[in-house]
Amino acid sequence: MSKIRRVEVLKHILESNEQIAASLKALWSKNQTFVVNLLSSPGSGKTTLLEATLPHLKDRYRVAVLEGDLETERDAERIHALGIETVQITTGGTCHLEAHMVKQGWEVLNDKDRMDFLFVENVGNLVCPASFDLGEHLRVVLLSVPEGDDKPAKYPVAFRSAQALVITKIDLLPYFDFDLDRVKEEALAIQPNLQIFEVSAKTGEGIRDWVAYLEAVRARLFDRPSP
Amino acid sequence: MSKIRRVEVLKHILESNEQIAASLKALWSKNQTFVVNLLSSPGSGKTTLLEATLPHLKDRYRVAVLEGDLETERDAERIHALGIETVQITTGGTCHLEAHMVKQGWEVLNDKDRMDFLFVENVGNLVCPASFDLGEHLRVVLLSVPEGDDKPAKYPVAFRSAQALVITKIDLLPYFDFDLDRVKEEALAIQPNLQIFEVSAKTGEGIRDWVAYLEAVRARLFDRPSP
Numbered sequence: 001m002s003k004i005r006r007v008e009v010l011k012h013i014l015e016s017n018e019q020i021a022a023s024l025k026a027l028w029s030k031n032q033t034f035v036v037n038l039l040s041s042p043g044s045g046k047t048t049l050l051e052a053t054l055p056h057l058k059d060r061y062r063v064a065v066l067e068g069d070l071e072t073e074r075d076a077e078r079i080h081a082l083g084i085e086t087v088q089i090t091t092g093g094t095c096h097l098e099a100h101m102v103k104q105g106w107e108v109l110n111d112k113d114r115m116d117f118l119f120v121e122n123v124g125n126l127v128c129p130a131s132f133d134l135g136e137h138l139r140v141v142l143l144s145v146p147e148g149d150d151k152p153a154k155y156p157v158a159f160r161s162a163q164a165l166v167i168t169k170i171d172l173l174p175y176f177d178f179d180l181d182r183v184k185e186e187a188l189a190i191q192p193n194l195q196i197f198e199v200s201a202k203t204g205e206g207i208r209d210w211v212a213y214l215e216a217v218r219a220r221l222f223d224r225p226s227p
Numbered sequence: 228m229s230k231i232r233r234v235e236v237l238k239h240i241l242e243s244n245e246q247i248a249a250s251l252k253a254l255w256s257k258n259q260t261f262v263v264n265l266l267s268s269p270g271s272g273k274t275t276l277l278e279a280t281l282p283h284l285k286d287r288y289r290v291a292v293l294e295g296d297l298e299t300e301r302d303a304e305r306i307h308a309l310g311i312e313t314v315q316i317t318t319g320g321t322c323h324l325e326a327h328m329v330k331q332g333w334e335v336l337n338d339k340d341r342m343d344f345l346f347v348e349n350v351g352n353l354v355c356p357a358s359f360d361l362g363e364h365l366r367v368v369l370l371s372v373p374e375g376d377d378k379p380a381k382y383p384v385a386f387r388s389a390q391a392l393v394i395t396k397i398d399l400l401p402y403f404d405f406d407l408d409r410v411k412e413e414a415l416a417i418q419p420n421l422q423i424f425e426v427s428a429k430t431g432e433g434i435r436d437w438v439a440y441l442e443a444v445r446a447r448l449f450d451r452p453s454p
Contacts, residue, residue, distance in 0.1 A: 041268045042353050042382060043374025070354065072381050093384065095322070095354035124382070125354050126269050127297065127322035146373030146396070147270030154299050155269060155351070157320060169373070175402060 004076045005108050006088045017132055020099035024106070024135030033115040034218035037134050039158055040142035042124030045168040045201060047075045049142065050119055052201035054082050056211040061116035066105040068097040068123045075121060085109060096129040097122050117218070126151070130158040137221055138214075144169045149179045152186040159187050164195040166210065171200040244359055247326035251333070251362030260342040261445035264361050266385055267369035269351030272395040272428060274302040276369065277346055279428035281311050283438040288343035293332040295324040295350045302348060312336060323356040324349050344445070353378070357385040364448055365441075371396045376406045379413040386414050391422040393437065398427040 028035050038046045050065060057063050064085040067076040076088035087105040089097065102120055106112055120136065122129040130141075141162040143151055146169060152159045159165065165187050167180070180198065187194055195213060199206035255262050265273045277292060284290050291312040294303040303315035314332040316324065329347055333339055347363065349356040357368075368389040370378055373396060379386045386392065392414050394407070407425065414421055422440060426433035 041270060041351070041374075042378055043268060043371075069381060071383055072377075074377055074381065095352075123354065124268070125322075125352060127350065127352050128355065144270075144373065146371065146399070147268075150299075150301055151269055154296060154301065156298055172373070172402065175399065 004073060004080045004086050004088055006073065006090060015100070017099045020103055021133040021135040024099060024103055025137070028118070028135065028137070029222075031113050031115070032222045033113075033118050034138070034214075034221065035118045035120065035134075035136045036138045036140060036214065037120045037122060037129075037136035038140050038142065039122045039126070039129045039162065040124065040144075041126045041147060044124070044142040044144040044147065046121045046124070046142055047078050048201045049166060049168060049199065050079055050121065051082065052199070052204070052207050053211055053214070054079070054084050054119075056207070057117060057214070058082070058084060062111060062114055063117045063119070064109050064111075064115050066102060066118065066120045068101070068121055070094075070123060085111075091123060095123060095125050095127075096132050097134060098132050099134050102134045117214070126155045126158050130161050138163050138217060140164045140166055142166045142168050143183065145172045145176050145178045148176075149183045149186075152183060152190055156190050159190045159194070162191065162194065164197065164213070166197045166199055168199055168201065170198045170205060171203050242327075244326045247330055248360040248362040251326060251330055252364070255345070255362065255364070256449075258340050258342070259449045260340075260345050261365070261441075261448065262345045262347065262361075262363045263365045263367060263441065264347045264349060264356075264363035265367050265369065266349045266353070266356045266389065267351065267371075268353045268374060271351070271369040271371040271374065273348045273351070273369055274305050275428045276393060276395060276426065277306055277348065278309065279426070279431070279434050280438055280441070281306070281309050281346075283434070284344060284441075285309070285311060289338060289341055290344045290346070291336050291338075291342050293329060293345065293347045295328070295348055297321075297350060312338075318350060322350060322352050322354075323359050324361060325359050326361050329361045344441070353382045353385050357388050365390055365444060367391045367393055369393045369395050370410065372399045372403050372405045375403075376410045376413075379410060379417055383417050386417045386421070389418065389421065391424065391440070393424045393426055395426055395428065397425045397432060398430050 076086045079086045089105045139162045197210045300315045303313045306313045316332045366389045424437045
């Protein structure tokens with residue numbers, strides 16, 4: 001398997017983010033590459049969720065990951081260790097991924113036109129990434145139990161723009177004053193169509209439902225049954 | 228020839244952030260108002276740290292708090308419940324506080340020219356607030372145990388620009404694979420002068436040292452003994 005590749009993004013000023021995102025989405029849809037944008041605060045468990053998810057997909061699908069970070073290649077190394085093709089996108093300080101960065105990352109994938117799933121892990125930031133369409137088919141916001149149950153109302157843009165909410169680290173519920181019902185109620189008030197999952201990457205709870213959802217949405221979108 | 232580039236200016240265009248921050252700092256220094264800017268991811272415990280800190284100060288000092296949030300007044304309500312004058316700055320989507328926002332918040336305080344301590348709780352975001360000087364005397368970055376010990380290297384700007392690091396929720400250390408020595412080492416590699424505190428607002432551990440530090444820095448800065 002190839003090494004992790006690194007993309008240091010250049011400034012893109014010729015096309016708007018919306019234009020690039022739209023053309024990426026058209027291309028990915030044509031290729032039947034289902035693209036998932038993962039968005040959360042630092043430390044909510046985006047990489048850990050991927051580590052728990054990818055083993056369920058990688059033997060049946062062609063899967064790749066683009067890792068967005070301000071600095072370091074640590075997350076990419078964790079995913080690469082699973083035998084998944086990974087590209088590190090280092091933003092060098094920019095607080096979110098933009099479509100041109102994702103395009104540059106996707107272009108260096110070995111088999112870019114034949115991927116079934118492409119996961120994009122955004123920069124850890126619950127605010128800014130929510131404003132940038134990356135051309136993804138599914139936007140997922142993560143909220144970890146230790147962050148607190150007041151976050152949907154305080155950071156509404158991220159929740160409003162997502163199709164799924166994954167509540168992570170639910171094995172920690174006994175140690176926190178975290179009201180699951182409150183979170184669900186507030187999140188659904190912001191985005192009534194939100195699909196909500198409760199998972200623990202540590203115990204494995206909820207992971208199979210989450211994986212089944214990803215497969216089902218992909219199959220529905222591309223109008224063909226799961227393999 | 229390149230296309231015309233777009234600059235999305237925020238509301239304040241007459242003076243730069245640096246100019247406003249510098250004039251605020253001069254004014255606060257003259258008034259001997261010690262201003263502390265608290266910066267972290269959502270859910271690291273900024274409001275909770277203030278709830279644990281303010282009772283130690285409020286009987287001996289004139290203290291006020293400016294609460295920065297995208298939406299809601301929940302944090303301001305929590306601080307106000309302690310009997311502390313609090314102003315809510317709702318950014319309406321902007322991912323960080325800027326000096327002109329802080330100026331507007333400070334100006335509505337009842338006793339703005341006679342404050343000893345002014346705490347500014349920034350928007351929950353470990354990236355963008357680090358780039359905006361608010362005129363503060365002390366910048367404090369918080370990192371909670373559940374966020375993970377890899378954060379200083381991944382979000383270096385916040386750690387580099389701070390004078391103090393408060394590691395919060397240390398009562399949770401038994402439940403997480405969080406290496407305190409690693410965090411300290413990485414944070415000090417980024418910012419060698421960082422003062423590091425380990426606290427638990429829940430058990431009270433470390434709070435007195437942290438409060439003593441705030442008082443000492445203030446006293447040293449304004450060249451007079453603590454009252």
